[in-house]
Amino acid sequence: MLFIVIHQVYELWFKQLLHELDAAAAALDRDDLLRAGKNFRRIHTIQRLIEQQVDILETMAPQEFNQFRDHLNPASGFQSVQFRELEFACGLHRTDVLQWVELDDEQRARLERRRTAPSLYDRLKEVLRRRGFAVDSSEALVQTYRRIYSDEAAHYDLYLLLEDLIEFDERFLLWRGRHVRMVERMIGQRRGTGGSSGAQYLESTLAHRFFPELWAVRTYLGEGTYA
Numbered sequence: 001m002l003f004i005v006i007h008q009v010y011e012l013w014f015k016q017l018l019h020e021l022d023a024a025a026a027a028l029d030r031d032d033l034l035r036a037g038k039n040f041r042r043i044h045t046i047q048r049l050i051e052q053q054v055d056i057l058e059t060m061a062p063q064e065f066n067q068f069r070d071h072l073n074p075a076s077g078f079q080s081v082q083f084r085e086l087e088f089a090c091g092l093h094r095t096d097v098l099q100w101v102e103l104d105d106e107q108r109a110r111l112e113r114r115r116t117a118p119s120l121y122d123r124l125k126e127v128l129r130r131r132g133f134a135v136d137s138s139e140a141l142v143q144t145y146r147r148i149y150s151d152e153a154a155h156y157d158l159y160l161l162l163e164d165l166i167e168f169d170e171r172f173l174l175w176r177g178r179h180v181r182m183v184e185r186m187i188g189q190r191r192g193t194g195g196s197s198g199a200q201y202l203e204s205t206l207a208h209r210f211f212p213e214l215w216a217v218r219t220y221l222g223e224g225t226y227a
């Protein structure tokens, strides 16, 4: 019962997260950065909650989980289409993981729509481009972020947006980290029911960043004005 309830609750929050991300994306397209900030406040609050929810599942002992784990086969987290939609919506298009899951036509179409639509990453670049910043390469983006962070008062709404985005990215990684530690605690180094190597595969996903240049720029922050 706990296992089913917790997965259903997650799917509901994923649905809300997608809804908020779509609203934030629409606000970015209108250059209404403050409205996007309101969406991100809710997004961050939900992210904090879903990270903590792992605690509830960890009240179940591995011995108890293993009593029914075999019956789950081949069900797995890979079947969460909404989780993959979240990744796609942000610009992380990992189509290789779709090999592990059977999708129906509706699910495939949903993912294809997400994959081909402008991502949050694309929309952010368009906002910056409209403000006259260079965005055409990864290096250019890092330099753009340096400019914004070195004079935040001059670009205050952009600065707030960048902080909202890195917080979103960080909280996503915190969930990934909580999930993989929980998985290791529950099944050790056993393979996943979805066909992957299990904890080892999940550990590799901790390298993913939705906004890599926002992380890269951290190396240079606080070095004075950058014009």
Ligand code: HEM
Pocket (backbone or CB within 6 Å): 006, 007, 010, 011, 057, 065, 076, 077, 078, 080, 083, 097, 179, 182, 183, 186, 187, 191, 192, 193, 194, 195, 196, 197, 198, 199, 201, 202, 205
């Ligand atoms: C006893 C609890 C759990 C175990 C042992 C577990 C185990 C795993 C494993 C081994 C994988 C890798 C795919 C595979 O080969 O199966 C995976 C992926 C995943 N799990 Fe879990 N999981 C648990 C609970 C949850 C919960 C509560 C959620 C909530 C949504 C969840 C969401 C996901 C997602 C979204 C993925 C795909 C991650 C990615 O590809 O980056 N899992 N899980």
